[in-house]
Amino acid sequence: MMSTPRPHQPVMVTEVLEALAIRPDGIYLDGTVGGGGHAAEIAARLETGRLIGLDCDPSALEVARARLEQFVERVTLVHANFAQLDRVLDELGIAHVNGILLDLGVSLTQLDTPQRGLSFRLEGPLDMRLDPTQELTAADLVNTLDERELTKIFRDYGEERWAARIAHTIVRERRQHPIETTTELVRVIEQSIPAAVRRKSRIHPATRVFQALRIAVNDELDNLQRALTVGFERLAPGGRCVVISFHSLEDRIVKRFFRERLKAGQAEQIRGPIRPSSEECAQNPRARSAKLRVLSKAP
Ligand SMILES: C[S@@+](CC[C@H](N)C(=O)[O-])C[C@H]1O[C@@H](n2cnc3c(N)ncnc32)[C@H](O)[C@@H]1O
Numbered sequence: 050m051m052s053t054p055r056p057h058q059p060v061m062v063t064e065v066l067e068a069l070a071i072r073p074d075g076i077y078l079d080g081t082v083g084g085g086g087h088a089a090e091i092a093a094r095l096e097t098g099r100l101i102g103l104d105c106d107p108s109a110l111e112v113a114r115a116r117l118e119q120f121v122e123r124v125t126l127v128h129a130n131f132a133q134l135d136r137v138l139d140e141l142g143i144a145h146v147n148g149i150l151l152d153l154g155v156s157l158t159q160l161d162t163p164q165r166g167l168s169f170r171l172e173g174p175l176d177m178r179l180d181p182t183q184e185l186t187a188a189d190l191v192n193t194l195d196e197r198e199l200t201k202i203f204r205d206y207g208e209e210r211w212a213a214r215i216a217h218t219i220v221r222e223r224r225q226h227p228i229e230t231t232t233e234l235v236r237v238i239e240q241s242i243p244a245a246v247r248r249k250s251r252i253h254p255a256t257r258v259f260q261a262l263r264i265a266v267n268d269e270l271d272n273l274q275r276a277l278t279v280g281f282e283r284l285a286p287g288g289r290c291v292v293i294s295f296h297s298l299e300d301r302i303v304k305r306f307f308r309e310r311l312k313a314g315q316a317e318q319i320r321g322p323i324r325p326s327s328e329e330c331a332q333n334p335r336a337r338s339a340k341l342r343v344l345s346k347a348p
Pocket of ligand 1: 057058059060080081082083084085086087088103104105106109129130131132152153154155156179272
């Protein structure tokens with residue numbers, strides 16, 4: 050078992066900076082400030098401008114605060130969900146921003162922290178909340194939803210072929226005792242998938258169910274849709290919205306939203322998917338599934 054969480058390595062930094070086309074006097078909103086990797090690069094390019102960094106995880110904000118110390122005059126960090134970026138901007142008295150960055154999902158640091166229950170490789174409580182001030186956990190879902198609801202989550206958010214069987218086994222097992230840890234859930238998933246299928250699979254059998262539960266616990270797809278909608282309204286004319294997604298459900302939402310704005314004549318241009326270079330993928334395996342999309346608002 051790993052003892053120290055790995056520091057998060059930002060993906061596609063060159064591509065993000067190019068896409069944001071930073072103005073030294075501009076106002077930028079990083080909705081997923083995380084370890085502050087992208088934010089530090091943005092802040093370094095500002096002169097009179099400002100960077101607003103949000104994260105729903107207070108411990109990520111602490112890491113970002115240390116990383117961004119040298120830019121303290123230009124940076125404001127706020128504990129908030131990016132779906133509420135309009136409220137944050139209102140409170141700061143900012144009407145419009147020149148760029149928005151969303152680097153979706155979880156950081157390596159979060160993934161490597163067993164107590165967060167995000168990794169099927171580490172023993173920990175079945176938590177999965179990105180924002181620890183939220184009440185609902187993955188254990189709540191696993192132990193209270195009925196079989197049909199669990200199947201739907203695994204199917205809709207995990208595209209899991211064995212969704213119904215896994216939900217069935219969960220409901221049977223939890224009658225004996227509640228499923229409280231990541232390892233217990235992994236065992237139940239493994240029991241539900243035929244051994245021959247498991248042997249042939251290129252991914253860990255728990256990958257899709259863990260993704261699905263994380264999306265459900267954190268309401269990730271609705272939050273993304275809302276952040277795009279309110280973010281677009283707060284983008285200044287000519288401003289850029291840059292989103293990095295890591296799976297097809299997120300990417301589909303971003304693609305559809307950008308295309309609709311273009312069709313409506315509200316966007317001047319959209320680009321993507323832009324993929325990381327093979328050098329970056331070799332050096333940072335997490336980058337392999339990254340897709341970057343860019344929208345420029347009409348002037
Ligand atoms: C992939 S990491 C971002 C890494 C960051 N770009 C960097 O360079 O270090 C994603 C971060 O977004 C945060 N996050 C995910 N969903 C969020 C949401 N709806 N609102 C605010 N923060 C969110 C996570 O807590 C995590 O810290």
